[in-house]
Amino acid sequence: MESRSILETIQMxxxxxxxxxxxxxxxxxxxCIDSDGAKARQKIYDKITTSAxxxxxxxxxxxxxxxxxxxxxxxxxxxxxxxxxxSGDTDYVAYAQTMEAAAQAIGVDLIGGFSALVQKxxxxxxxxxxxxxxxxxxxTSRVCSSVNIGSTRAGINLDAVGELGRIIKQTAAIDPVNCxxxxxxxxxxxxxxxxxxxxxxxxxxxxxxxxxxxxPGVVKxxxxxxxxxxIDVVSEQIKKTAFKVTRMGQFVGTVASQxxxxxxxxxxxxxxxxxNEGDSVAEILEEIGLESVGAPGTTAALALLxxxxxxxxxxxxxxxxxxSGAFIPVSEDAEMIRAVEAGRLGLExxxxxxxxxxxxxxxxxxxxxxxxxxxxxxxxxxxxIGMINNKTTAVRVIPAPGKTVxxxxxxxxxxxxxxxxxxxxxQPQAFIARGGxxxxxxxxxxx
Amino acid sequence: xxxxxxxxxxxxxxxxxxxxxxxxxxxNINIVDMSQTIMDQSFTMMLLAEWDDQQLSLxxxxxxxxxxxxxxxxxxxxxxxxxxxxxxxx
Numbered sequence: 001m002e003s004r005s006i007l008e009t010i011q012m013x014x015x016x017x018x019x020x021x022x023x024x025x026x027x028x029x030x031x032c033i034d035s036d037g038a039k040a041r042q043k044i045y046d047k048i049t050t051s052a053x054x055x056x057x058x059x060x061x062x063x064x065x066x067x068x069x070x071x072x073x074x075x076x077x078x079x080x081x082x083x084x085x086x087s088g089d090t091d092y093v094a095y096a097q098t099m100e101a102a103a104q105a106i107g108v109d110l111i112g113g114f115s116a117l118v119q120k121x122x123x124x125x126x127x128x129x130x131x132x133x134x135x136x137x138x139x140t141s142r143v144c145s146s147v148n149i150g151s152t153r154a155g156i157n158l159d160a161v162g163e164l165g166r167i168i169k170q171t172a173a174i175d176p177v178n179c180x181x182x183x184x185x186x187x188x189x190x191x192x193x194x195x196x197x198x199x200x201x202x203x204x205x206x207x208x209x210x211x212x213x214x215x216p217g218v219v220k221x222x223x224x225x226x227x228x229x230x231i232d233v234v235s236e237q238i239k240k241t242a243f244k245v246t247r248m249g250q251f252v253g254t255v256a257s258q259x260x261x262x263x264x265x266x267x268x269x270x271x272x273x274x275x276n277e278g279d280s281v282a283e284i285l286e287e288i289g290l291e292s293v294g295a296p297g298t299t300a301a302l303a304l305l306x307x308x309x310x311x312x313x314x315x316x317x318x319x320x321x322x323x324s325g326a327f328i329p330v331s332e333d334a335e336m337i338r339a340v341e342a343g344r345l346g347l348e349x350x351x352x353x354x355x356x357x358x359x360x361x362x363x364x365x366x367x368x369x370x371x372x373x374x375x376x377x378x379x380x381x382x383x384x385i386g387m388i389n390n391k392t393t394a395v396r397v398i399p400a401p402g403k404t405v406x407x408x409x410x411x412x413x414x415x416x417x418x419x420x421x422x423x424x425x426x427q428p429q430a431f432i433a434r435g436g437x438x439x440x441x442x443x444x445x446x447x
Numbered sequence: 448x449x450x451x452x453x454x455x456x457x458x459x460x461x462x463x464x465x466x467x468x469x470x471x472x473x474x475n476i477n478i479v480d481m482s483q484t485i486m487d488q489s490f491t492m493m494l495l496a497e498w499d500d501q502q503l504s505l506x507x508x509x510x511x512x513x514x515x516x517x518x519x520x521x522x523x524x525x526x527x528x529x530x531x532x533x534x535x536x537x
Contacts, residue, residue, distance in 0.1 A: 001480045001495045005535035006452055010524065065505055067526035244534050251533035 010067075016217035017279040018245060019069040020252050021272050023059050024193035025052045025262065026200035026208040029078040029113075037087035041098040044083070048075060048102035048111075051207050051262075056107040058259045062252055070252065071214070071414070075103060076198035077113035085125030092129050096136035096143045103142040112144040112198035117188070119154040121437075130163060134170040137178040144196035150186035150383035152390050156438035161383065165376030165432065172368070172399045176409055179398040180363060184379050186386035186393050191266050191321040197359070197394060208265035209257045210322060213249035214272045215241075217279045219309075223287040234288055235308045242269065242312030250317035268322025269313035270358060271305075273333040275416035281305075281326050282335035293336060294345030302326065303356035323392055325358030331411055331418035332363055340419045347378075347421055355385050360394035365409040365418035368401040375399065377428035380438075388441055449500035450479070452493060452528050453512065457521035459490040467523070470515045471496065474508055490521075495528065 012018040032043035052075055059070045077083075080095045089095075096114050103111040114136055116126040133145050147164060150156035164184050171178050183197040190201020193210035200208075222241040226233045249267040257264035273281045282293035288301045306325045314320055328350065330336045339345035347361070354360045360382045366375075379395045386393030398418060400409045405422045455467055464483065471478060480495040498508070509525040516523030 001452070001482065001493060002531070002535070003482050003484075003491075003493050006454065006493055006531050007486075007491070009531050009534050010454060064509065065527045066530040067524055068530065247534045248530070251530060 018215045021214040022072040022212040024074040029083045037089040072109045075111040076200045079115035081116035081125040081129035092132040100140040114145040115199040117148045118160045119151040138174045146183040146197045148185045148188035155440040159435045165372035176400040186383035210265040211249045211253040212268040215245040238308035239312035242309040243316045246313035246316035266319045266321030267317040269324040271326040280335040292344040306357040323358040329363035331416040365398045365420045373429040376432040455492040
């Protein structure tokens with residue numbers, strides 16, 4: 001019995017908010033495709049509710065037996081645009097309602113996969129799905145939607161970029177809070193356990209268990225022990241801490257996979273903040289030595305953090321996947337919110353930060369009168385960063401109707417609150433209106 | 448057999464070890480290993496406990512010990528041992 005290790009582990013969980021952020025079961029719906037939409041939806045409901053009927057129970061058992069908090073139990077499914085395309089349906093809201101009903105029946109928090117992959121072009125189901133997003137998110141509370149509009153290999157679908165700017169505005173017009181269920185990706189990954197962007201890729205197995213960890217508080221506390229020391233020491237300390245945090249993810253995933261009889265996929269090595277005090281990625285950056293997140297040096301500190309987390313985590317688990325990096329969702333990080341409110345962190349700096357971490361402009365409230373073209377411009381910029389740098393990037397912004405800079409949007413719970421941030425007023429209208437496709441980039445002459 | 452780590456943390460006072468040991472006896476739980484110290488003015492005890500899980504479920508044992516902790520102003524945790532090994536050992 002090693003008292004010190006036991007106490008350290010307990011401290012990580014109790015005082016530093018270490019938890020398993022999510023156990024996500026990925027479920028393929030490709031065998032639910034049917035030319036009759038009603039039949040397809042029945043098959044979808046049946047497959048989800050039988051595949052994942054024990055997910056919540058098993059997560060509860062693990063939590064009780066091992067004393068590890070497991071915050072969310074989630075489902076990701078094959079992008080519905082692919083599953084529904086064979087049906088004659090012209091509107092896919094009913095599919096979202098089926099996902100909602102299945103999620104409710106098995107008691108999971110969220111279900112992702114109301115998604116389309118249009119980085120190269122639209123198949124027949126994609127346009128219908130995208131058009132259904134505002135209504136689908138309005139009529140459900142657990143369904144999450146994502147659209148991949150670009151990739152390093154395919155370039156950027158500028159038609160989709162333009163359309164999603166309008167879709168985000170329409171979604172916000174019904175209720176701005178619905179926007180937190182919609183992510184626009186470039187280089188979306190197929191095994192991401194985190195919402196709102198999780199979907200079950202077509203290259204994945206029939207069913208799979210993926211685990212997302214958390215733990216910014218643990219890293220922050222570990223860095224307090226090396227104040228004033230060289231940056232090399234900081235990097236080492238983050239690696240060691242990330243190793244332990246990730247081991248817990250590997251352990252929980254292994255146990256869950258055995259008990260559910262579903263293969264274990266990946267651990268997502270992410271530092272996911274919550275609005276709770278001491279559970280903030282921004283606080284880690286400040287512990288590294290920035291007066292406030294947003295100060296010059298922020299991008300460099302974040303790059304080091306992101307890289308060290310991966311280096312420590314990779315050795316700790318069998319398979320790494322998902323988004324794997326530090327998240328910087330503004331509304332979900334108390335210190336990030338403070339920096340925005342103090343005028344120390346703006347959209348431009350956040351955009352720079354997304355070039356070196358996961359995932360993108362995330363959970364950011366912007367003025368309600370921001371044009372659809374401006375939102376599309378933000379999406380295009382993020383997609384370009386992802387496309388050129390071979391990484392996943394995303395946009396999840398909330399144009400809050402009637403609100404302006406200085407106001408805030410409340411999401412509640414883990415999603416926190418977002419101060420409305422100013423957007424550059426000059427318009428990209430003519431650029432977005434061109435439509436078409438930004439060609440895939442060249443992979444040589446990297447400068 | 449169920450093997451768990453029981454940790455007891457709280458303000459030091461007379462009779463903590465006795466109270467925990469008595470409860471474990473009542474539950475027919477055997478103590479395999481044990482250590483106790485005062486850390487940062489806190490009473491800190493850790494023990495490796497073992498019992499026949501056909502006779503007593505982990506959830507029931509946990510509930511009984513948590514309740515004991517509440518009565519005595521202590522935090523008592525019950526966790527299966529493997530989680531500590533998984534996190535701390537390569």
